[in-house]
Amino acid sequence: MPSFMLMLIAIMRLSFALSALLKVRSSAAPIAALAIICDITIAFALIGQLRLGAVLSLVVAAAAFILAVIKEKDDLARCARDYLSPRVVTLFVACIVLAGFLHARSPLMSWWDEFSFWGMSAKLTKQRGAIYTYYKSSMLGVSIPPALPILSYLFQLFGEGFSEWTLFAAYDVLILCAACSVGGAFDRKERHMGVGVLALRVMLIFAFQTTGRISYLNPVFMTAYSDVPMAMLFARAVCMDLNSQEDGMQGPAAAPLAVLIMLTFTKDMGFALGLIAVFVIFFDTLLARKNRKFAGMDGIGAAFARTAVLGAGVLASFVIWSRHLRKVVMVNRTEFGGSESMGMVEMMLNGVKSLFIPSFRSEKYSFVMGEMISALKNRKVFMAGSGIAAIFFIFLVFLLAAVLSKDKNRVRSLSALCTTAIGFAGYYIFHLFLYVFVFRDDAYTLASYERYMQIYYLAWTMIALACLCHAAACDAVGGRLSRLAVIAMLAVSMLGFRRYLRFDNTFLMRDTLAYSDRLNVSAKVEQIKDVIGKDDVICCISNDDGGKWFIYTFELTDNYIIPDPGLLSPSEEDPKERITHAFKEYGVTHVLLDNTSREFEDMYGDLADTETGYIGLDAVGYYKVEYDDDGMVRLKSVKEVLSIADQN
Amino acid sequence: MLTRIRKIKDVTLIALVCTVMLLFTAGQRTFSYMKEKAARSSGSLTATVLSVDDFELSGIRKEDSGYVTVNDDPQMVYVYDGYISEVRMEMKYSLEPGEIVMYYTNPGDAGFSPRKRIWAVPDGERGYVFSLPMQQVHEIRIDPTMYPSNRLSFGDIEVNPRTGAEKFYSVSRRQLFYFLIYAGIASAVLKFLLVLTDNKEKKESSRAQD
Numbered sequence: 001m002p003s004f005m006l007m008l009i010a011i012m013r014l015s016f017a018l019s020a021l022l023k024v025r026s027s028a029a030p031i032a033a034l035a036i037i038c039d040i041t042i043a044f045a046l047i048g049q050l051r052l053g054a055v056l057s058l059v060v061a062a063a064a065f066i067l068a069v070i071k072e073k074d075d076l077a078r079c080a081r082d083y084l085s086p087r088v089v090t091l092f093v094a095c096i097v098l099a100g101f102l103h104a105r106s107p108l109m110s111w112w113d114e115f116s117f118w119g120m121s122a123k124l125t126k127q128r129g130a131i132y133t134y135y136k137s138s139m140l141g142v143s144i145p146p147a148l149p150i151l152s153y154l155f156q157l158f159g160e161g162f163s164e165w166t167l168f169a170a171y172d173v174l175i176l177c178a179a180c181s182v183g184g185a186f187d188r189k190e191r192h193m194g195v196g197v198l199a200l201r202v203m204l205i206f207a208f209q210t211t212g213r214i215s216y217l218n219p220v221f222m223t224a225y226s227d228v229p230m231a232m233l234f235a236r237a238v239c240m241d242l243n244s245q246e247d248g249m250q251g252p253a254a255a256p257l258a259v260l261i262m263l264t265f266t267k268d269m270g271f272a273l274g275l276i277a278v279f280v281i282f283f284d285t286l287l288a289r290k291n292r293k294f295a296g297m298d299g300i301g302a303a304f305a306r307t308a309v310l311g312a313g314v315l316a317s318f319v320i321w322s323r324h325l326r327k328v329v330m331v332n333r334t335e336f337g338g339s340e341s342m343g344m345v346e347m348m349l350n351g352v353k354s355l356f357i358p359s360f361r362s363e364k365y366s367f368v369m370g371e372m373i374s375a376l377k378n379r380k381v382f383m384a385g386s387g388i389a390a391i392f393f394i395f396l397v398f399l400l401a402a403v404l405s406k407d408k409n410r411v412r413s414l415s416a417l418c419t420t421a422i423g424f425a426g427y428y429i430f431h432l433f434l435y436v437f438v439f440r441d442d443a444y445t446l447a448s449y450e451r452y453m454q455i456y457y458l459a460w461t462m463i464a465l466a467c468l469c470h471a472a473a474c475d476a477v478g479g480r481l482s483r484l485a486v487i488a489m490l491a492v493s494m495l496g497f498r499r500y501l502r503f504d505n506t507f508l509m510r511d512t513l514a515y516s517d518r519l520n521v522s523a524k525v526e527q528i529k530d531v532i533g534k535d536d537v538i539c540c541i542s543n544d545d546g547g548k549w550f551i552y553t554f555e556l557t558d559n560y561i562i563p564d565p566g567l568l569s570p571s572e573e574d575p576k577e578r579i580t581h582a583f584k585e586y587g588v589t590h591v592l593l594d595n596t597s598r599e600f601e602d603m604y605g606d607l608a609d610t611e612t613g614y615i616g617l618d619a620v621g622y623y624k625v626e627y628d629d630d631g632m633v634r635l636k637s638v639k640e641v642l643s644i645a646d647q648n
Numbered sequence: 649m650l651t652r653i654r655k656i657k658d659v660t661l662i663a664l665v666c667t668v669m670l671l672f673t674a675g676q677r678t679f680s681y682m683k684e685k686a687a688r689s690s691g692s693l694t695a696t697v698l699s700v701d702d703f704e705l706s707g708i709r710k711e712d713s714g715y716v717t718v719n720d721d722p723q724m725v726y727v728y729d730g731y732i733s734e735v736r737m738e739m740k741y742s743l744e745p746g747e748i749v750m751y752y753t754n755p756g757d758a759g760f761s762p763r764k765r766i767w768a769v770p771d772g773e774r775g776y777v778f779s780l781p782m783q784q785v786h787e788i789r790i791d792p793t794m795y796p797s798n799r800l801s802f803g804d805i806e807v808n809p810r811t812g813a814e815k816f817y818s819v820s821r822r823q824l825f826y827f828l829i830y831a832g833i834a835s836a837v838l839k840f841l842l843v844l845t846d847n848k849e850k851k852e853s854s855r856a857q858d
Contacts, residue, residue, distance in 0.1 A: 101825070191658070192839035199833050480844060487840055490833070513768070516744035516795070523744075617797035618742050643742070 003159045004099055004166055008173065010037060010061040012092065017064035020072050020079040024255050027087050028240050031177040032255035034151075035233075035262040037061060041150050042265055045131045046324050050150070054157050086191035090198060091180040098176070098221070099169040106165050107222045108515045115550035117141040118224035119167070122152040123557055126162040133328045138553040138561040142329055145321050147265035148226055168222040171229050175205070175221070178232035179462075190473070193483065196490055197469060201462065203493035205232075208458040210500055211380040211450060226267050231455040233263040234273040235462035238280050238416075253294065253306055256281065257313045264317035269455070272430055274314035276423035280463075282307040283419045288412035351433035368435045368443055372428070375446055381453050383496045390457045391424075397464035397485075404482045405471035413467040420460055427456050465489075521551040524594060524620040527641045531622055532590075534558055539588045541567065543597040552592065562586050568599055575603040580633045583625055591635055593621040608635040618643055654842050662835045669831055681816040684733055684782055693731040693782065695809055700802040702726055703790075708800065715800040717793055724790045729755075733782035734810060738774050738803025739792060746794035750778040753786045760789055774803060 014036060015029035024032055037057040044053020072079045109119040120139045124132050131146045132139060148171065155170035156163055179201040205228055209220045220228070237259040256277075264274045285303040294302035354361045361369070376387040384393070398417035402410050431452055435443040442448075465486075472482035532538075538561045542548040549563045565582040567575075582588075593615045608623060615621050619642045623635035656664075687693035700715065707722030708715050735750060748768035751760040768776035778790075792800060 104821075190843075192836040192843075195832060196836040196840065199829075199836070483840060483844065487837060490837075494833075513744075513746060513748060513770070516746035519744040520795075617795065618799075 001099070001103055003156050004169060005096075006058070007037075007155045007157065007170075008092070008095060008099075010058050011173070011177075013065035014061035015088075016079075016083050017061075017068040018255070019083045020068040021064070022254060026083045026085045027180055028255055029083070030088065030091060030180060031174075031233075031236055032240075032258050033061070034174060034177050035255075035258035037154065038147060038151055039258055039261050039265075041154060042147060042262075045146060045150055046320065048130060048134060050125070050130050050153065051157075054154055057154070058157075085194075087180055087194045087198065090195060091176055094176055094198075095169075095173050098172050102165040102169045102172075102222065107168060107219070108164055108518055109224055109554070110219065110515050110518050111223065111225065112547060112550060114224045115547075115554040117144060118148070118226060119164070120550075120554050120557070121146070122149040122167050122224060123162045123554065125149040125153050126156060127557055133324065136560065137557065138559070143325055144267060145265040145270070147262050147270075148224075148229060152224075165222075167224055171224070172221050174229050175232050178229075178236040179205075193469075193472070193486070196487060197465070200465070200486065200490040200493060203490065203497055204461055204465070205458065206497055207383045207493055208381070208454045208461065210383055225451075227451055227455050228458070230263065230266045230270055230273065231459040232462070233259055233266060233270075234277055234455075235459040235466075237263060237274070237277040238420075238459075238463050239466040253309060257310055260310055261313050261317045264314050265321065269452075271314065271318045272427065273455075273459075274317075275311070276420075276426065278307060278311045278314060279423060280416060280419040281310060283415045284412060287415045288408050290408055347433055347437045351429070351437065354436075355429065355432075362436070364443065365436050368446070369432060371444070371446055372432050372435070375449055379446075379449060379453075381450055381457055383500050387453060387457070390461075394457070394460050394464050395421075397461070397468055397489075400485055401464070401467035401471045401482065404468075404479075404485075409471060413471065416463060416467055420463055424456055424460065428453075517547065518551055520618075521548060521594075522555060524641070525552070525555045528592075528620055528622045528639050531639045532556065532559065536590045537562070537587050538590045538592050539564070539583065539586070540592045540594070541596060541600065542594040543600065544595065548594060552594075561592075562588065567604065568597070576607070576632050579604060579607070580627070580631065583633055589625055590638070591623045591625060593623070595619075607633055608637060615640075616642075654845075656842075658835070658839065661839060662831065665835045665838065666827075666831045669827065669834070673827075677816045680782070681813055684816075687731055687782065693733065693808055696807040697809075698726065698805040698807065700724070700805070703805075708792075713799075715802065717796050717798045717800065719796050720794055722792060722798075724792065725787060726789075727787050728785055728807065730785065731782055731808075732780065732785040732788070733808055734777060734779045734815070735788065735790075736771065736775055736777045736806045736809050737768070737790065737792075738805070739776065740774050740801040740803075741793060742799035743793070743795050743797070745792065745798065747791070748776055748793065749791050751789040751791070752780070755784055755786045757786065760787075 011030055011033045014033035015024075015026075018024040018032055018036075019026045019029040037060075040057040040060060041050065041053040044050060044056065068079070069076065109115065114120070117140065121132050121141075121144070124135075124137055124139060125146070128135060131149065132142055133146075151174060152167040152170045155173070156166040159166065179198060206218075206220055208231075209228065210218055237256050240256045240259065260274050260277060263270045263277070282303065285306055286300065289303070294306045297305055354365050358366075379386060381387050382390055384390075395417065398413055402413035402417070405413060431449075435446060439447065468482050468485060472479050472486060536559050538552075538556070538559055540549045540552045540561050541564045546563065549561070553561045565586065567579060567582065571578060573581075595617045596615045619640070621640040622638045624638050626634045626636050628634050684693060703724040703726045705715075705722075705724055707717055707719045708724070709718050732752070739745075750766045750768070752764050752766070753760060754764075757764075766778040766780055768778055771777045790805075
């Protein structure tokens, strides 16, 4: 908790400095401050100085705060009053309350990709004090950029060991900071609207993460997944611009730039979203801005210059991470690998060609394309329905905003509607290419389709809402109706929340019952932890879909763990020779058995020197790999626990 | 009069909303308490203690040492036919149980449905409680775990065990949290409605825009 508070205070300090010195809107300042701190740390992490970067970013925050206080000392009271708008106060109170809640409940990670990458990377970053490109580990996906693991690291900088609740709290701070400023158009006098809009945004996050009446835990606000943070950063970068029209352009350009850089470093898809954001911002600057001064220029030239700066930030972030990968881990990021293993450029060319020339399409392409089109109306992406319904709803909000506002604001809503719609088409087509050229068998079922699309729909809704809030706050004519629309949306989404989610499925309600998969593995790790050496290379064999292997890699981050090298797949080879061959190839020194199948026992049971028989669901065995005189594998029992329940 | 209400301070408004909500909740809980008390004295709501042998088991095998689940959807069904407001189960598991739920049917229902499903709330070291608004129930079905090979050590399964008032008047952290959030949102909406009906404010704000 002290580390968490330290970081939160650093964000407050820097955001105050941004608001006082650069005249960034107070609602936009916290997310900009968070992004700047994170960006500085990322820059140092890339050269292997993560800790230094983290400490330095805290120093920068403190220095900026002192500078702001000295510079504005005559006018400090007014600055503080400007900064501490009701929304910002609510934001920080909400962050502290949420962190306290998570601290008390200590939820755990429970979903697949948290163990394969999102949680694992954060844990490794914390434990080793460096990002994961610098060392070998059992983690997959080393090429994913590190913004979120670094954010989690920052919030537990001085803490002992890796803490899961701090990670959730860190991401929630990011989400709330972004939500605070999306559509931050209402001023101090209308604090009730500010509160209502903040509540609406939180509700919308639930609405776009829930597709039906569910029975299991829906870990919104306590997950290491990047989806919601990325969507919110994207929405944030766009809306920061929409709302800053009265401000001069010079100052606020730094704020969206910091957010865009962080967005690009969040995930590979963040680059695509970053480009879309720049595209939306460009047209907004060009068509809807009253004041277009930038870097001494005015008019269209200024719009181009500003876009160029923002675009350069996104491109540079992408190039820097790619170069880092090539240099440090020798991975070429533009090679996508996957089912077709083609380069990025080749993939785009192929994809676009197939899109326009039907005869060029492969069978897989045509099939996936058909699925993608029907998915728009068949797959539920939010509480109330399919993609078509979501698009209808979003268009409605945009059009409402356009009708209820006037002049430049109307242009703004319409321009944002058109550009985000084009952005959506691009995003959708890009996913088509990903499914066709990168995904293997999963492509035919459009694996994780909902998750990928929800990112854009959520951000899109946030942008639409920002336009509506802007209409409400800026124009007296349509102000009442747009206020009414905002409140009506709040009421509807609260009803949806009650109907579909109920408390049982949210982070507020849950206890350990939701984490049984994880806890069952943890209990086993606890039993054999004392016999596992630091340098052991472990082969983990379990009769399940592979999920357990991921949890083991997460629990035993110090060791290198390889999955079952296909020991049960049909083969002509003698089982003994096969296992010997596989273990020698991977340099396996130890074997971990957890719930093996009867089949495994039949094939490999006699390799072990003990009469263990069957390793069941609540048992675990740890064996040392030795080689007998013929060079064949022998498994020497190190520890076997035949019933976890009896041990506890 | 209305002008006076409109001038109300935000803090007063929030305090008012909180008070009204508090009174409403207290009234609601007292009503449930009275209802249950009446049902108990008239004999329609009775405390019953069941054992595992009373249930019809599927997916659970009886062994010499106890009970073991054999698939990932073990079920225990019991025909109760009476009023239920709470079921408490004592159970020790060899594996983490995962989701523990209870389904119920009212008289005339065709079968169990996800709409009539209650999640267990842990109570003490081995206890799990399912609570529902008091109603006439035909059958109950407890799904005690979602894993096979889970060894179950049953304690008592009590229907309507608690008689005291504390069941109705206890306040959990979660309820408190929701209370505050709902009060905040309700105040915001009320304030919005007050402002919406105010013509003067509108003129002022449009002047400010110019």
